[in-house]
Amino acid sequence: MRTLLALAVGRVLRVLIRLVRKGGGSAFPGLVVSKIAPDLLAKSLKKFSGGLVVVTGSAGKSTTTKMLVSIVRAHGLKVFTNPSTANILQGFFSAIVEQASMTGRLPGEIAILEMDEAHAAELTKHVAPRQVTVLNVMEDQLDRFVDPELVREDLGLVASRATTSLLLNADDPNLRIMLEDHPTEATVSWFGVDEPSLATERFGLATAPVYQAVGARPLVVAEVRNLAAKAFDAELNGLGKKPVVLPNRGLHFAVDAIAALQSARDLLGPNFDFALSAETLNNLPPVFARGEITEVRGQKVEFILVQNPGSMQLNIDNLEGDPEQILFAIGKDVHDPSWMWTVDYSNLSHVDVVTGLQADQAALLLKYHGVPIGAVHHDLDQAIDAFFDLPTPKRGHKTVIFSADAMRRMRRALGFWSPEEVQR
Amino acid sequence: MIEFFTLASDRLNLNGDQANVFVLRKRLDWLGVASSVTEVAPENFEAVAKELVASPEGKFVMLGHGSKAAMGSFAEYADSIRSAALDLASAGVSGLAVGSCYEMLCPDFKRIERVSDYADVEANGGLPRTFGYVNTDTNLPVISLLGERFVVTMVHGPVFARTPELADQMLFGLGVSVGTNANSVEADLYAEGARAH
Structure with missing residues (x-):
């Protein structure tokens, strides 16, 4: 009953706001729904038969999620995802207002969501993700996050809650420390970038410095090789190499792409088609801006x-x-x-x-x-x-x-x- | 020649605090005054400080804010840096310590609920009203003076750009004849706009 009331109120508010503000979205209906039925989000996410997949980290969440969703959809699965940058709890509630049935059921077999670091730590307390992909820790939004170590702590909590698989960037030492601090029972695999590709940017991946000795770079199961502008070779352990041409240039896009490929592989298991996945990436339209x-x-x-x-x-x-x-x-x-x-x-x-x-x-x-x-x-x-x-x-x-x-x-x-x- | 000495600028620049050296040097440049900057490693700070205490005129020392990891990386030198920096302040050396380095110099504080917002605060010790971004969970005064010319503050980032009166007071303390010029007028107009906004 509470779900029904919350969704009805949210939808009326959404219509009213759209009448006065053409083209502009608003987080307000989602905020109202979250106050009326705070447990609606967790309940809705638990209803997916294929579970919840979380992509998080300081940067690259939107792009990686879009890539991963495209690959998984190309394999025939029905995916629920969130719009770019709508990655905080209010944004998720807004998505429920827009897309859920009146019983709170969202469309799709599996949810693949990009999540803000802090909001992911909160939400995964209530819904354990099947799979988590952590991209990086950067010196970012410090007015809010204060210190990269605190970001690492939030990400560690999310990562430790993965029930099946956890994918981490091998070229960010923060994530090696994070894993030591927050062990998981999920299967951990690492993706990365070869040295010549890392050298294509003046500051490499620009992750937050850790100023301490960390263990050697873990063995990767997926790697960006021979990056040149938009093109690189994606190497997946046991499956060989495929050329990928990204819609946008840059090292970070390549990292996002290799993270998406390996995430899809872990998710789809034996059904993963490397050629189809690479082709999907090759056909992605450019990301705006x-x-x-x-x-x-x-x-x-x-x-x-x-x-x-x-x-x-x-x-x-x-x-x-x-x-x-x-x-x-x-x-x-x-x-x-x-x-x-x-x-x-x-x-x-x-x-x-x-x-x-x-x-x-x-x-x-x-x-x-x-x-x-x-x-x-x-x-x-x-x-x-x-x-x-x-x-x-x-x-x-x-x-x-x-x-x-x-x-x-x-x-x-x-x-x-x-x-x-x-x-x- | 005005000489700047900055501690571990690669590590103590989490919120852009090293920009304060950049801003003072730029204002000096606009006035036609030469300056230099010397990087000081944590293990050398005590020795450098001793030299500056002996000859404090025209010297400025910068201690920026660093992440927990950055501060931890030279924790073994923290006591000697604190003692040397307090000697610098007592000797009348000009300087600025921000955030985590302010905490290092003044460790008798309590943790309180974090404040993260702009502030336009009255300062004591003859410092001008100061505008900038405060991000702290301590009960330390937002801005204060150690000795005559050593500013300690929780206002991080380019506080001298945002509060040019403070920048010029620091330059005056360094023995510079401070005056306006076309560049500083333009910059200070933007600062005024930021403050008003």
Whole structure:
């Protein structure tokens, strides 16, 4: 009865919000449902015959989950998953509001969810995951997480609750320490990247330093080899190598891909088809804001999402050919932009427009780093107009560097209504 | 020439605290004043501090905030660093200790409920009102002075950029004739905007 009431209230709220805010989602209905029926989420997740699979870690959760879901679906399974970045408890409740039957049953045979580190630690207390994939520990969201060691602790709790299999990144020493601190009865396997591929990025995987001796790198059962831009060889122990061409360039995408492949292999067991899986990855469309070039107002634009020191440094380093026009937007999701001061901006020649709810902080940072600023606009619409009013670049395309909140606001301002338009 | 000495900057920069050295040097650069920065390893801090105590003029010491792992990596030197840093403060050396290094210098505190938010706080000891991001679970004062010129604070990240009055006070203490210029005016306008926001 409580489930029925909660879902009815949530759905009415959702309809009302969509009437007044076209294209904009809201966590509010999910929040209300979580207050009325707090145990609904765990109950719903326990109903999947194939169990719950969790993908977590500081970075790469969305991409890895999308890849894993695509592979598993290609094998014919019906998968329930969460939209990109809706990876906290409220987001899960929102998904229930949208997709569950009035008895709280979600569609699909198996749930594959990306989960925020802290929220995963909370949720898995109530629903034991069948399989957990942990990607990394980074110095990320420190205003919230405080210290990488505390993130490792949360991830360790999640990992230790895996009932069947646990997959870990062999190239992040944090995860070796985590496993020592939080042993598991699940089968543990490791994925990784060969040394030449790691060397393709200036700071490698940019995981949080551990400043202590750790055991030798574990033997991996899945490895990225010979990474060059978007292409690499995926080697799975006992199954050989397959070439993979990713939709986006970068070491982190390759790590996400190898994690997804091995996760699918563990999940599907003897039904895992390596060729089909590699082909699925090869056919994935680009992930929005990860180097994809889109046309907006008749002009080509590259959208680049930055979320932490690692991704900021990586993207600044990888700016192609000194872009002629750049918009730099930092939103409220970067609650404290202090971390942005740990990044080297020497590859950023200038910024035409600075905007976002943290526009002043961003401008302050750029000023001290000697990056010339064209204009600062606190109003996003004005900033977008000013940027797109600039003449079409003589070479290349326009470049937008933004944080997740600025991305969402810009998406609405530019008229991308469908979430799929920006997630895939 | 203003000389900066920074302890283990690769490890004590979790929240961008080393940017404070960068900001002071940039403001010096805008004033046409030369500066240098010397990296100090934990095992050498005591010896370097002794030299600075003997000649404190124009010297600035930076002790940033580090992760638990980073602090643990030089735990064996913590006592000697604390003692040497307190000597520096007593001798009138300018400096800044943030977060975990503030805790190291002033270990008599209690753990309280964590605060993680912006703060615009009155400071004692003649320090200006200070704006920045506080992330602490201690009852230590948010910002305070040890000696005459050694600031200890729980305001992490680029506090000198966000509170340029504090930056200029530090520079004045280093013997610099502080004045405005086009660059500092522009930077300080952004800082004012951030504070107002």
